[in-house]
Amino acid sequence: AQSVAQPEDQVNVAEGNPLTVKCTYSVSGNPYLFWYVQYPNRGLQFLLKYITGDNLVKGSYGFEAEFNKSQTSFHLKKPSALVSDSALYFCAVRASGGSYIPTFGRGTSLIVHP
C-alpha cells in the first residue's frame, strides 16, 4: 500500500519570505514523487517530480523540492513567495515498480500575504 501525508491543511507566509509545504510518504520500494498545484476552479498542474538522482529537484515557477529518503519526505520549497503562489498544493506518490496509479495527499492551502 502507498500513502501520502500532508500534515498542514494551511500554510501562511508573507510575500518575499521562504515557503515550505510538507509531504511525507509511505511506499514499498523506491518512490516516484510528484507535486501539483491547483488554482480555484481549475485542474491540477504538474510542478515537479523526483524519480532518481539528485535529492534537490527544481520545477516550474521557481519551486523546488527536497527528497529525504531516511525521513520519507518530499517537502516543497520556494526561496521567496509571491502572492500569486497562493493556491492548493498536492503531493503524490507511487511505487516505481508498482501500478501507474499515484496516491494523492489531501492538499495544503498556501496563502501568501502581501
Place this chain on the structure above:
Amino acid sequence: DGGITQSPKYLFRKEGQNVTLSCEQNLNHDAMYWYRQDPGQGLRLIYYSQIVNDFQKGDIAEGYSVSREKKESFPLTVTSAQKNPTAFYLCASRLDRGNSPLHFGNGTRLTVT
C-alpha cells in the same frame, strides 16, 4: 494546443437523473483517469483506463460508469445510484511511460439537488 477538455464546466441535475461528463484529450495519451474532489479530502480515483476498450474501477467506483471507445475520449456517467454526487470532477491523462506525470482538465462542477 494539446490538452484535456472537460465539458460542461458547471452542471446542474435533479436527484434521480443520470448525467454524463465529457472528457476529451488530444495529447495522444494512452491512459485516462477520473477523480472526484471534495473539500478537505484530496483526490479520489473513480475509474481509469490504460487502453481503448478497457477500464478498471478505482477506489470509489460505485454509482459511476465509464466507457473508452476511442483513445481521445473517456466519458463518465454519474448514475442515480451514486448517493452523494455533488462534487468537482477531474479528468486526467498520462503518457504511458514509467514516470510521466498526470495532465488534468479544468474540471466539471456537478450539483445535484
